[in-house]
Amino acid sequence: MAKSGYHHGDLRATILAAAAEQIATDGVDAISLRGLARRAGVSHAAPAHHFGDRAGLITALAIEGFDLLAAELERAGPDLREVAVAYIRFALNHPGHFDVMFRRDLLRADDSRLTEARTRSGAALRGGVAELQADRPRPHQRATQLAAWSLVHGFAALWREGALANSALVDSDDPETLARAMIATVQFD
Template sequence: MSKSAYHHGDLKATLLAAAADQVANDGVDSISLRALAQRVGVSHAAPAHHFGNRQGLFTELAIEGYGLLEQELHSAAGNFREMAVAYIRFMLQHPGHFDVMFRTDLLAADDERLIAAREGSGRELRTGVTELDNPVADSRATQLAAWSLVHGFAALWRAGALTQSELGAENPEELARYMVAAVDLR
């Protein structure tokens, strides 16, 4: 976007969208506030005005990502299998956010808005896990196992590890459905 292309609107949202796109395509190491400003066509001080620094930018991107994840998980309405697919769908639709959200080394971990956003998506994820509760197993262990299953799959897919694997498939949502079908819901 050239300087003449950006006129009015929500500059913060424009910067976040450009950052998410760049992270998705080029990785987190490709991001600098100066390059982001150039990409959007604004002064090099504009991103610093909105985010302070690179960590502030990534924290805002993670906050936005957790909100988007919460919405996606809410659409699954407490069904573990659908929630797992919703988690995968989120990763596919928002790869730049996904790549940043779980990288605590990039984020201001004590940011109250980040903590609240993370907790909100976590609550939604747990609603699907209640279906898996086993009276013999510890509920926290069940929650951790379920999150590890879907996040691990999403991370493997995002990293490209499943494309060359005999375990992989063309359609990640279909593969996720196949994977979670193996989970015993009795």
């Protein structure tokens, strides 16, 4: 591709957006730095300059995802139901990010930025449960937080994978409506 028209205000963001889009449509195995360079119309070395290698790129995408998720959860406020719906909404609106965020086999687990972003989003998710269980012992709170996370993450994955399509368990095509109904049936106290 000719570079005469090359201009990127933020090549790093362009490559991350292209990676998220490609992962959402083709899966994480389709990602390569060379392929992303072609999509962005830059030299094959340009992505490596920003990310080092494929693991660096996927880690950067996961960090961006955890930051976006934390912001979404924080906007939802302290109500557990709204936090749960925000989590599911994020998974559906950012599938390329969601697909790599929890794949430790693909990430640089020792990246401090990843740890910080993961911690922030986790705190935002746990906040809704903590509000309900301030008087409970810490082990009970942790178990309930794990249950809440598993519930919303599992629902998001099932919805995204199409497992709930035509299911007798589903009476709506709106995942947020279903999520609210599902969360309302669970006692977190």
